[in-house]
Amino acid sequence: MTEEIIIAGFGGQGVLSMGKILAYSAIMQDMEVTWMPSYGPEMRGGTANVTVILSDERISSPIITRYDTAIILNQQSMTKFEHTVKPGGLLLYDPNGILHPPTRTDIRIAKVEAAKEAAAMKMPKGFNMIVLGGLLKINPLVKTENVVKGLKKSLPERYHHMLADNEKALMRGMEIVETVHDL
């Protein structure tokens, strides 16, 4: 199994760290991982994206143009990446700020109201965990218990008091994610 994923949104939304948590979770279950960020001036505000590849085999190119799964968190990224999802693939998005929702019919589409929910839960930093929960509900790429383990490994100890909140956000994402278009 090889899953090629793009996570794209604004800088500051936790796009890169969501990718990192996903990568760490996959390591917990003995998979190969590659996490390839867009780096450079765009990190200072503007769009940020990261390619995450999970596989049972040696991973080839970290640079890819077509994805099994796209997680899209702003309009710019929707414009840039909707057409890059492979037919039969998955597009997961947060409708917050999206002016043109996805229109493709040859892929699975799901939405998760993560920004709204994070605000309602008074956990703005839980945003990316809500999105991740939504992803794992639709496509259980890694086991939830490994996400919690991965989170613990990737977070410095001084943040370990936030683990419970993160887990809560992850679970909430699983509850609120909705399928918009199925195949």
Next chain:
Amino acid sequence: MEKEIKLMKGNEALAEAAIREGVDGYFGYPITPQSEVLEYLAAERPWLRTGMVVLQAESEVAAINMVYGGAGTGKKVMTSSSSPGVSLKQEGISYIAGAELPALIVNVMRAGPGLGAIQPAQADYFQATKGGGHGDYRLITLAPSSVQEMYDFVHTAFELAFKYRTPAMILADGAIGQMMEKVTLKPQKERLADDKIKELYPWATTGRKKDAERTFITSLDLDPERFERHNHALQAKYKKIEENEVIVEMLNVEDAEYIIVAFGTSARVSFKAMDLLREEGYKVGLVRPITLWPFPKKEISQLAEKVKGILTVEMNAGQMVEDVRLAVNGRIPVEFYGRMGGMIPSPEEVVDAMKQKLIGG
């Protein structure tokens, strides 16, 4: 023992490998996209773990000359930078090669020429493999294409550098430096004690004992006859390295009709292109030179006897392709596909280039 596995950036893996390899001194100066090397070392504080010296010099020129000095005392020393910074180090690298000292220089390449761009490139191939500084010298050049290799090649580079008393380079690029992958870490090695260095490296300047010969390290000799003999000795050493130290990975070459030759990030992209072409029924193999110098001439020359054509893929205007052409010597077509300026080719572009330049043509 349970394996120690971590998710790390290439730059971080390189820095951790330096600590665990028992490196005595790292001398650096920050530059994107390799700044995490110095940052990681500063955060890890290896002077508390192993006694390793980590120093941010006042400039790249100072850093490479600190490496020169440290290497002269038989210590395991290294520096790292990115393209414009490595250009500044060239004078020092030539001196280190001339004085026959072991050292490690790491170049996490970005786009040039000039101050260039901070995105990945492979345009320093000529500089690394043909001698970026003056004089007839060679650098053992290792090209990692994964984060694990960023880690592992620190050991390989020092092994070779000390075996031949010559500087070695790890030639990576911004993508390898910045991406994160799974790394299996190795146990901490002890740094060599001073008396062990004296015993192992009689050439090192470790302080003269009474009645002992003076050890003398220099790259200067004003007697041309003697200096020509020194040059001959260097060349003999380089010949030995060319004969014995080539490292190359070959994938799917057994039944291949066409070959892609690529290193570093380009090799990763080409790996996928090879898979895509094979899915379409084209018999394509991949040759990935791991040592760029010594270059796998023999391996490529042998393949030229059985395949129909070779595509070289690089993130530059076509540098390694010259070495591929020398190895092939006109027997089969050797084509080139490259991107520049910080652009990375996509697997689909490589597929198209292979079809247009070789398979279809």
